[in-house]
Amino acid sequence: MAAPFSWLRPDPAGIYIAPADCWIDPARPVDTALITHGHADHARGGHGRTITTPATLAIMAVRYGTGAGVVPVEYGESLNLAGGVRVTFVPAGHVLGSAQILLEHAGEHVIVTGDYKRRPDPTCAPFVVTPCDLFITEATSGLPVFRHPPIEDEIARLLAVREANPGRCVLVGAYALGKAQRVIAELRRGGWTGPVWLHGAMERMCRLYE
Numbered sequence: 552m553a554a555p556f557s558w559l560r561p562d563p564a565g566i567y568i569a570p571a572d573c574w575i576d577p578a579r580p581v582d583t584a585l586i587t588h589g590h591a592d593h594a595r596g597g598h599g600r601t602i603t604t605p606a607t608l609a610i611m612a613v614r615y616g617t618g619a620g621v622v623p624v625e626y627g628e629s630l631n632l633a634g635g636v637r638v639t640f641v642p643a644g645h646v647l648g649s650a651q652i653l654l655e656h657a658g659e660h661v662i663v664t665g666d667y668k669r670r671p672d673p674t675c676a677p678f679v680v681t682p683c684d685l686f687i688t689e690a691t692s693g694l695p696v697f698r699h700p701p702i703e704d705e706i707a708r709l710l711a712v713r714e715a716n717p718g719r720c721v722l723v724g725a726y727a728l729g730k731a732q733r734v735i736a737e738l739r740r741g742g743w744t745g746p747v748w749l750h751g752a753m754e755r756m757c758r759l760y761e
């Protein structure tokens with residue numbers, strides 16, 4: 552009998568799923584790619600076939616192009632790949648369309664999280680806990696030094712600064728995919744009804760979110 556999980560291989564270019572001859576978030580163009588989400592360190596253009604959620608495909612189309620073959624898979628839907636590998640996309644709570652990838656093969660269940668968060672975010676589907684035998688996790692903010700305060704408190708601070716400086720601008724730096732839209736949504740939830748001026752580089756992605 553094969554060693555547990557021997558059908559998966561870590562590789563500098565991504566995670567390789569041998570029986571299905573496909574990759575997760577590959578760093579170079581491959582025949583078949585499963586993509587967790589639209590950020591540039593996970594999604595690249597030029598693959599023969601790109602399998603991911605419809606929202607991530609839409610984001611990729613705006614940012615990188617997706618190549619010829621696209622296979623949209625809704626959250627919770629499963630797809631049978633070659634070699635008896637079954638793949639399901641599970642919400643990751645990171646950005647619009649972001650997914651954990653559940654792989655099933657030879658009776659083994661593997662979750663590859665991609666980036667994820669457990670905090671509520673009004674701009675994407677919340678993280679779903681899924682039983683598995685192997686959990687391959689990102690840990691971008693995994694060090695204990697990262698203690699993110701509640702977003703309500705941060706937005707309240709932002710609005711207080713705005714209030715205290717009526718003749719001035721408050722400039723917020725936020726990543727163009729995900730963070731910017733979350734800040735806007737939270738500002739609205741926090742009661743800000745005035746205009747939010749955007750750098751032009753963010754406009755297309757905000758339109759897509761709308």
Ligand SMILES: [Zn+2]
Pocket residue numbers: 588590645666
């Ligand atoms: Zn990300």
